[in-house]
Amino acid sequence: MTLTPRLWAPLPDRVDLVLPGDGTRTPMHRQEDGWWVADAALPHGTDYAFSLDGGPARPDPRAAWLPEGVHGPARVFDADRFAWTDGGWSGVDVRGAVTYELHVGTFTPQGTLRSAIERLEHLVQLGVDVVELMPVAAFNGRHGWGYDGVAPYAVHEPYGGPQALQEFVDAAHGLGLAVCLDVVHNHLGPSGNYLHELGPYFTDAHHTPWGSAVNLDGPGSEHVRRWICDSVLRWARDFHVDAFRLDAVHELRDDSPRHVLAQLSDEVGELALALGRPIGLVAETDLNDVVSLATTQDGGWGMTAQWADDVHHAVHALVTGERHGYYVDFGTPEVLRKALTRVFVHDGGISTFRGEPWGAPVPDDVDGHGFVVFGANHDQVGNRALGDRPGARLDPGGQAAQAALVLLSPFSPLLFMGEEWGATTPWQFFTDHPEPELAQAVRAGRTREFGGHGWVELYGGPVDVPDPQDPATFEASVLDWSEPAQPGHARLLEWYRVLIALRRAVPDLASGDRHLTALDIHDAPAPTEAPGWQGVLVLHRGDARVVVNLGHSPAAVPVPVAGPVRVVAAWDGGVLHPPAGPDAPVVVDVPARSVVVLA
Incomplete structure (x- = not known):
């Protein structure tokens, strides 16, 4: 397969195809609606970039491979070269499944997709159904959570690049594990984002915590929506990914008649029929509204499932006694009862933390399996001042209780890597921004964020927030795989295995009937x-x-x-x-x- 370079760039008057290998710059042809096409057929492994109005070379916003990082040229990747062995794979419905969230860079000491393959058998023995990878899209620097990616079609090169993801998915399928990919469409990171030079990828008609919103409903938005939907379809088609966790969809600001998620849902549904296997869409949403689960025919977004933070807050606050920040309305058994039966604690009443009414009731006929719940996840651990896990503050009995309330609930449980053995390693917020000014801004913001929210009271004194840019912060967050064999950890690990096995063995415990x-x-x-x-x-x-x-x-x-x-x-x-x-x-x-x- 060869690639004919194409680029949607309505802003520049001239676009050149740049081939760094021989230094040539060849004018591209302008098409309708701001598209440019090159007279070239580039084979696998060819480096290429685009120059706008004679300016510096820029990477392809649909680049599949960025071996030199987000500022370097793209490299042609022929996805069809990979020899798949999962021909008999029929997929997994994420509803009711046990999902395991992991961060590639800290899951193993090597921090790669290939090294993660070596730990998949652990997940099989645990009883996991779905492996959820935190974002693998390319970002600047080597280490980071992945939510500041700027190349949603590319696999971060330090993780192994695109072929390593194909190898990971193929290996997972061979062991009976589905793969869910965490994808971010609501913003791009601050370093390596050149989209504003190309066209109206962003709009000032809406704003998000990251600034101008992605343009989903303004002039040119049909091409931006296509850029988003095509990326998901490609991961499912060319990389055999089974499901997608869609980050913070409430920040996809879309006032068009058809929400971009409804468009995505319909297109994914068509692809799933063509492939003969389910493709799940799981929305992370802060709205406490099941519009995400309603079908597109009924005016909803057509998501397979959505995260339900209120269940986590109800369990965590009750077991730990924490009531600071957004836990202020949680912590009583009555609140837990509401969360376990009605899902949303904030379902139209006042949210004290937000200072306004929030949410809407969940209709009685909505199955519990449509909600993903957890005792821990990357946000609930990593966004604590010290990145401390529940096990750092809970005795073994408290950890066992939390696991039982989550895993035996009527919802779809998710585990955060290492939770199953009570990992003692923290999972902290870490970055690797090469730009000094950006690095300092992140440090200052992190320190400012944890000056309040009750952290001083929780930790018993001033909090010395770990420096996100210090390599030691990243290194401290890497899982210690010697722990599962240690007596106390092994006991908790076996408890998780028993609870997960009960979900399969006892129909009432597997049911999503609230x-x-x-x-x-x-x-x-x-x-x-x-x-x-x-x-x-x-x-x-x-x-x-x-x-x-x-x-x-x-x-x-x-x-x-x-x-x-x-x-x-x-x-x-x-x-x-x-x-x-x-x-x-x-x-x-x-x-x-x-x-x-x-x-």
Whole structure:
């Protein structure tokens, strides 16, 4: 396959194709609607770039391969050269699946896609269904979270480049794992973004936290929308990616009659039919509104699922006792009950943190599997002042309880890498901006951000925020793969495996039917000064029961059941006593800081 270079650039009066290999510059031909086409057929491995009005060479905004970084020339990548072995792969529906979020650069010491392949068997043994890669789009520098990418068609070269992603997906499919790619369409990073030189990729009609919004509804927006949709279709078609996590879709400001996500959903649906496998679209949205899940025919966006932060906040605040910042409206068992049954805690009432009414109720007929929930993720860990994981503040019993409430909920659970063994390594905010002024701006912004939000009170004093530009900050965030074999970590890892296996073995625990979910609350008789709520919870999941003792004393818990049950999992032991009479509940002796599952 060869590439005929094309570029949408309505702003310049002249565009030249630049071939760095021989130094030639060849004028391109202007087409309709601001497109330029070159009289060239470039083979795989050829470097090329574009010059606008005689200016410096710029990379292709649809570049598949940027071996010299985001400021260098593109290189032609023939995706058809790869010899796939996944011909029998039929895909995975992300709804109800267990997803595992990982960051390629810190998942292994080598920080590459190829080294990550060597750890896929760990995920298989854990029981994971979907591997979610944090953004792999090319960004400036070597290390970063990936949300400041500027080349959404390219794979970051330090991760291994585009062929390494094909190898990763093929290996995952061979082990029965689907691959979800985290993609960012709401903004581009500050370094290497040349789109403003080409055309109206951005608009001042809308603004986002990053500045001018991506142009989705103004003049020329049809080409910008095409640039976004084509990138997703290409990842699914040429790289066999199974699903996409769409970053902060509430910042895709689109007042057109057809939202760009509805367009994307319809086009992805057509491709899925052609490929004969599902392609999931999972929206991260802060709106607390199921417009994202409604079909495009009903005026919605047609997403497969959406993240539900309120469930995380309800679990985290209850177990840890944290109430600072956006946790202010969370932390009680009643709030947890609402989150586990109605999904959104803020469903039209006042959000104290936002200072205004927020959200809308979830209709009763919306299945729980449409919501992705978690006890930790990259944001909830990395955007803490010290990047400390829940395990840094929770005892093993608290970690076991949090895992049970998430994994045995009626939702689609997501794990953050290392969570399953209680990793002690932090996951901090790290960057590698070569530009000194940008590096200093990031340092100052990070320090300013953590001057409030209750961090001083939480950590018991002033917070020494890690320098994002210090290589030690990145290095501290790399997982320690010796930990899973250590006794305490191995025990937690086995607990996660047991809980995930129960989702497959017990239909009621696998169900997304929220009507079969309820939460009983038993207060602790004598709370201690330890953080977090300390009573007993009984989570009803159909005929299954999850009994969580967050107190620091053993508890004899009456549990109403509809028929015979037995203990199918216990964190620290537990004794089940039969009912005293025909209508009496069973009684479960639950040790302090422990969990017992009945089914």
